[in-house]
Amino acid sequence: MRYVHALGWALAVVLLAACTRGDGGATTPTPADPAVVHTVSGALRGVVADDHRLFAGIPYAAPPVGPLRWRPPAPAPEWNGERQATRSGPRCLQDPASDPEFGRQTDEDCLTLNVWTPPASSEKRPVMVWIHGGAFVSGNAGMYDARWLAARGDIVVVTVNYRLGTVGFLAHPALGAPGDVGNYGLADQQAALRWVRDNIADFGGDPQKVTVAGESAGGMSVCDHLVAPGSVGLFRAAIIQSGPCQTQAALPVAEQRSLDYAADAGCPDPVTAAACLRALPADKLRKPVWFVGIGANDLTGPVTGTAALPVDPVSAFADGKAARVPVLIGTNRDEFTLFVALSYLQRGDRYLPEEYPGLLADTFGANAAQVGARYPVDRYGSVALAYAAAVTDGEFACIADRIAADLAGRSPVYAYEFNDRQAPAPEPLRTLPFPVGASHSLELRYLFDVGGAPPLSPEQQTLSDQMIDYWSAFVTSGVPSASDAPDWPEFGDGSYLSLQPDGSRVTTGFAEEHGCAFWSGLRN
Known part of the structure; x- marks a missing residue:
């Protein structure tokens, strides 16, 4: 892409x-x-x-x-x-x-x-x-x-x-x-x-x-x-x-x-x-x-x-040719908004409605019209958010879902979605005309002290503690677990753990929410 x-x-x-x-x-x-x-x-x-x-x-x-x-x-x-x-x-x-x-x-x-x-x-x-x-x-x-x-x-x-x-x-x-x-x-x-x-x-x-x-x-x-x-x-x-x-x-x-x-x-x-x-x-x-x-x-x-x-x-x-080891895999709810934001900040791209077909054609080639119909601007309120949603689903979420499904039949797989849409972001990302949400890389400061953003709220700090517990338990035993937090099931029938500051929860609606059947049809 x-x-x-x-x-x-x-x-x-x-x-x-x-x-x-x-x-x-x-x-x-x-x-x-x-x-x-x-x-x-x-x-x-x-x-x-x-x-x-x-x-x-x-x-x-x-x-x-x-x-x-x-x-x-x-x-x-x-x-x-x-x-x-x-x-x-x-x-x-x-x-x-x-x-x-x-x-x-x-x-x-x-x-x-x-x-x-x-x-x-x-x-x-x-x-x-x-x-x-x-x-x-x-x-x-x-x-x-x-x-x-x-x-x-x-x-x-x-x-x-x-x-x-x-x-x-x-x-x-x-x-x-x-x-x-x-x-x-x-x-x-x-x-x-x-x-x-x-x-x-x-x-x-x-x-x-x-x-x-x-x-x-x-x-x-x-x-x-x-x-x-x-x-x-x-x-x-x-x-x-x-x-x-x-x-x-x-x-x-x-x-x-x-x-x-x-x-x-x-x-x-x-x-x-x-x-x-x-x-x-x-x-x-x-x-x-x-x-x-x-x-x-x-x-x-x-x-x-x-x-x-x-x-x-x-x-x-x-083809079943990967190392047969436990895998923890996931994406962020709004992955691509960060890249749209960087284009806005670095090059001044304003994402006007008349530019949307060209953006889709450059990204999705012959499938641009189908993607545009699936992700109309009026549903998202702006070209920036419609485009970000399309790329998030097609190039991040549904790729991860496909990988999880392919690996799950042979090894334990645990899937997550980082879903804190108020995650602290660096100052430039807080001055945009659209929200970046739970964008690419914003989950990192819940695991590492990477700096450069406002401190976590008490609820976000609790989520950070839970994520550290889940990740370290997986490193320890191959099974993610955390005290005072939901049990994290194996991927199985499409189970994900949605990581949220108001309470993480298990969901089976990830593939439907991100339109993975649509994206699978385009690839086939």
């Missing part, structure tokens, strides 16, 4: 950023100094607070620079003495224009992660590995302050940087063996999961109880790990938040666009392109997506038909 990509999911995450239980499992001795942890690469000194510990900026792979640019991640170098682990490492290379608050702090040498733990003890806690969103072109591990999940949820949380944009996903055929190009950012995530397997016990984590989780592009990454050969055995459960996993690029398309990109960057000769591209200054690679009108995920993002990702995940789910 070109319009979604051109808006740049990175901007959504950046705008917002500016913005319980152990299970009696294996134990290890309580460390003498809880601020010091020994890994296979060397000793780390982190930060100890009353209710959590943080070890930040930990290298999990070698710097992917020079001859290691566009190659699989190499092992992290060892160090002598204690390495300070009190601040997040540099954010991976990205375009400052799409990342205004943090753009000055990006670097190719960025393959680090942060570990948040409960207070040190002899008990091994379950682990959640968090993959950030940002359209595969922006975002970073340091945005996600996970102390609430560590303290209240009593789990270890690992947040991961990975290569982005052109540096992470260029699929030029000269960069590797046939079919073994692109997906360097995905390989970074796998290297981080292997690091967790090999080191997390030293932080009080249980390497046998790892859940891989992510939102937006991070959720799409989780879909990939469910089918990627290199991810087998690295996790035992998965969480997919607002990840429309159908937007993967096929290898032939990605290769041609990468050839075009290289030529535009001054490396047109396929014979010498690899050396030429690796010799380019990093600053020439900061703008990976705005090339001859190509949208964000058209050029940068996971590439299917490759050794790393042989099949499209959604097709693999339908």
